Amino acid sequence: MGTLTTEEFRPDLADVDTRSTLDIARAMNDGDRAVPAAVTGQLPRIAAAVDAIAARMARGGRLVYAGAGTAGRLGVLDASECPPTFNADPSQVVGLIAGGPEALVRSVEGAEDAASLAHDDLKALDLCPDDTVVGVSASGRTPYAVGAVEYARDAGALTVGVACNTGSALAAAADHAIEVVVGPEFITGSTRLKSGTAQKLVLNMLSTITMIRLGKTYGNLMVDVRATNDKLRARSHRIVAQATGASDGEIAAALEATGGEVKHAILVLLGGVDAPTAARLLAEHHGHLRAALSAVP
Incomplete structure (x- = not known):
């Protein structure tokens, strides 16, 4: 562990506990600036992963995150936000955390060290070749995350490693x-900080851009939002207004006619x-609004 960048000690912060609160905040903020720059260097790899994921999800595959601790919680968070944002089926994007649901709120000692737990969790999902498993681990050596990726590859699924x-x-x-x-952490070894921020940015991209590729947006509008x-x-009303420029009355009538479906409206x-014609056109074009519009008689 001592050889890992994420575990390195920063001598310049050895006296941080003696500084003023504002100085500590400034130092922490300065360090955080390295995160988006580090993500920038990985954009071609992120894009390649997204294209591979989207191709499989278009055929009915699932996106599965697997991690321990902070990494696992971030995966569960990203997965849980896909249904309300993109009207994705809850089974379409799945988050697995070492130790199960209890580990979301408290540490489950030893769970991250067992690759066999990842095997069990993925076996329960009955993986297929169109599925994608994303292992997430700041260190890049967490047995649960590595075990998840190894199991998924053996099952013929696509695999992505985020470290x-x-x-x-x-x-x-x-x-x-x-x-x-992203370099050494502000608090030595506390990978919930810069590493966690980097992981969140990457997962945001993996899920969001994949959903864009699947036709879940119209431009940058959430046209598949679930109005609950x-x-x-x-x-929903505002999105329809932004997309169409229609009057409030026209929007209300269209949403009522389509059962509140923004894309249909x-x-x-x-x-x-x-x-009914809107529903048919969207079904024929796999939910892609631009394609459905271009097919209007």
């Missing part, structure tokens, strides 16, 4: 290696078709 050290075992085991090296409360119903308004 914060170079030459990691996780990267070596994966089809697509994404190693975002007043806030989201208001957002936009097609009704921009394409001049009725709700």
Whole structure:
């Protein structure tokens, strides 16, 4: 562990506990600036992974995150936000954390050290070749994450490794290696800090750009948003307005006719078709609104 960049000691911060609160905040913020720059260096690898993931998900595959501790929690977080944001089926993007749901709120000692637990968790999902498993680990050596990727490759699934050290075992085991090296942590070895931020940025890209490729957005609008409360119903109305420029009355009528489906309502308004025709066109074009619009008679 002592050879890992994420575990290195920063001598310049040896007196940090004697500094003013503002100085500590400034030092921490200065260090955080390295994170987006480190992600920038991995963009070609991230893009290649997204294209491979999207191709499989278009055929019905799933995106599965697997990690321990902070990495596992970030995967579960990203997965849990896909249904409300993109109206994705909860089984489409899955987050696995070493130790199970209990590990989301408290440490489950020893769980991350057992590759066999990852094997069991993935076996329960009955992986297929169109699935993708993303192992996430700051060190790049966590047995649970590495074990998940190795099991997935043996099952014929696509694999991605996200780590914060170079030459990691996780990267070596994966089809697509994404190693975002952000340097030593502000608190030595506390990889929930810069490493966690880097992992969050990468997972944001993997899921969001994949969903864009799958037609879950129209431009940068969340046209597949699931309106389950007043806030989201208001957002749905606003999205239709931004996409079409229609009046409030026209938008309300289109949303009512389409059962509140934003994408369908936009097609009704921009394409001049009725709700059943909008539903048919979207089904024929696998939910891609631009393609459905271009096919309007």
